[in-house]
Amino acid sequence: MKLDLSGLAVALATPFTPSGEVxxxxxxxxxxxxxxxxxxxxxxxxxxGEASTLLExxxxxxxxxxxxxxxxxxxxxxxxxxxxxQTAALxxxxxxxxxxxxxxxxxxxxxxxxxxxxxxxxxSPRRPRACRxxxxxxxxxxx
Numbered sequence: 001m002k003l004d005l006s007g008l009a010v011a012l013a014t015p016f017t018p019s020g021e022v023x024x025x026x027x028x029x030x031x032x033x034x035x036x037x038x039x040x041x042x043x044x045x046x047x048x049g050e051a052s053t054l055l056e057x058x059x060x061x062x063x064x065x066x067x068x069x070x071x072x073x074x075x076x077x078x079x080x081x082x083x084x085x086q087t088a089a090l091x092x093x094x095x096x097x098x099x100x101x102x103x104x105x106x107x108x109x110x111x112x113x114x115x116x117x118x119x120x121x122x123x124s125p126r127r128p129r130a131c132r133x134x135x136x137x138x139x140x141x142x143x
Contacts, residue, residue, distance in 0.1 A: 005074065007041070008041070009040060011046030012031065012034065012044050031070065035069065040074070041074045042073055043075075044075065044078065045078035047105075049078055056093075063099060074101070076099065076100060077097075079103065
C-alpha cells in the first residue's frame with residue numbers, strides 16, 4: 001500500500017478540563033470537527049499537543065481516541081522527546097497502538113551527534129516517519 005501524504009496535516013491541540021485532566025470528550029469532538037473540515041492527515045501529540053506534559057496513560061488515551069475518530073485518515077503521532085531512546089520507545093508504542101506513522105523532532109535543548117540521532121530518525125520497515133526541524137529549540141536541527 002502506497003501512502004499519500006499530500007494535502008493538509010493538522011497538529012491537534014490537546015484540551016484539558018479545568019482540573020487539569022485531558023478532556024477526551026472535547027478531544028474527540030475536535031478530531032471529528034477537523035476530519036469534517038477536510039483534513040488529510042491527523043497529528044496528535046505534535047507541537048501543539050502538550051505531549052511533553054502528558055503521562056504515558058494519557059498519551060495512549062489521546063492516540064487511541066484520535067485513531068478511533070480518524071475516519072480512516074492517516075494518523076502521525078508526535079513521538080519526539082529530549083532523549084533519543086525515549087523517542088524510539090514512544091514511536092514503538094504509537095505503532096503498537098495502530099498509528100500510521102510518527103512525527104519525530106530532533107531532541108530539544110541538547111545536541112546529539114548524527115550517530116546519536118539516527119536511531120530515532122531512520123525509517124521503520126513497518127511505519128513511515130516524518131522528521132520535523134525546529135532550529136530555535138533543537139540545536140541539532142541547525143547543523
